[in-house]
Amino acid sequence: MTDMRELWNSLNKESEFNFISHLQNGQEWDKAEFHLTGIRFVDRMADRIVEYGTLEPSRASVLEIGCGVGRFLKPLACRFRLACGVDISEEMLKSAATQCSCLPNIVLQLTDGRTLNNLIDNSFDYCVSAGVFQHITDFEAIASYMREALRVLKPDGLFLLQFEGNRKEEQGQGQTGAKITAAKLDAALAGAEFQILEVSADPTDAVRNIVLVLRKTPGQAPVDTFKTYPMTKRRWMEGVYDDIKTKTQMHERQAAPPLTMTFYDA
Numbered sequence: 001m002t003d004m005r006e007l008w009n010s011l012n013k014e015s016e017f018n019f020i021s022h023l024q025n026g027q028e029w030d031k032a033e034f035h036l037t038g039i040r041f042v043d044r045m046a047d048r049i050v051e052y053g054t055l056e057p058s059r060a061s062v063l064e065i066g067c068g069v070g071r072f073l074k075p076l077a078c079r080f081r082l083a084c085g086v087d088i089s090e091e092m093l094k095s096a097a098t099q100c101s102c103l104p105n106i107v108l109q110l111t112d113g114r115t116l117n118n119l120i121d122n123s124f125d126y127c128v129s130a131g132v133f134q135h136i137t138d139f140e141a142i143a144s145y146m147r148e149a150l151r152v153l154k155p156d157g158l159f160l161l162q163f164e165g166n167r168k169e170e171q172g173q174g175q176t177g178a179k180i181t182a183a184k185l186d187a188a189l190a191g192a193e194f195q196i197l198e199v200s201a202d203p204t205d206a207v208r209n210i211v212l213v214l215r216k217t218p219g220q221a222p223v224d225t226f227k228t229y230p231m232t233k234r235r236w237m238e239g240v241y242d243d244i245k246t247k248t249q250m251h252e253r254q255a256a257p258p259l260t261m262t263f264y265d266a
Helices: 002-014 031-052 073-077 090-099 139-152 182-188 249-255
Strands: 061-065 082-087 106-110 124-129 153-164 194-201 209-216
Touching: 002 090, 031 073, 031 153, 031 194, 031 209, 061 073, 061 139, 073 082, 073 106, 082 090, 090 106, 124 139, 139 153, 139 182
Parallel strands: 061 082, 061 124, 082 106, 124 153
Antiparallel strands: 153 209, 194 209
16 A cells, blocks of 8 residues: 555645645635534534444544544544544644644554554444545455454444445546445455444435445344445535635535446446
């Protein structure tokens, strides 16, 4: 995963924030608006955590896979007792340390891009990952991270992840991640002990983001498959960027015709 580390290190050095929700030409992120988008996405995560979780966040620990510069980690730390962020990029972790320096309950760690080898089994109450898997070019690395998330979660812990369900190529390139399908997830997680709690997409979202929520259930294999679990309509993108004056490429993507969802491709 050396190439991926070099890519994200170089992007961060080029601009600390502007590659996140890539900006239209000539734009610079307003830092307050950047922080606000993070809060809004964490609000959507919190809706699921409150609905499905068994432990109140202020008493719980959360792990974020792919924390980047801390856009989500900072508001997560305002809700949770402990927030740990891991990332493949040393440069992005340096930015995260600066952005989150006002909060004492944040831990940052470097990963190898596919495992959580520095973290012990059954150590976190919650795990989240958003805006990350859609950039990982090798599906096997995505699958490895998912298995690792289930490993480090405590029994009954929740794993919430989001990715773009519109990819057409099995192998990704650059910042465009590999295709993730229900069938590939079923095969990759065969033998893992979890239950599917949610497979959802925002009906207003032209990009076709998919949100999954899984519960770790030791000794109990999945009752459902990703291929057969019913997809629900639930807010994710709606309202995040509507009033953001910093013009991002996400504004353009949401205004374009909806992409084709490939999540249920064979």
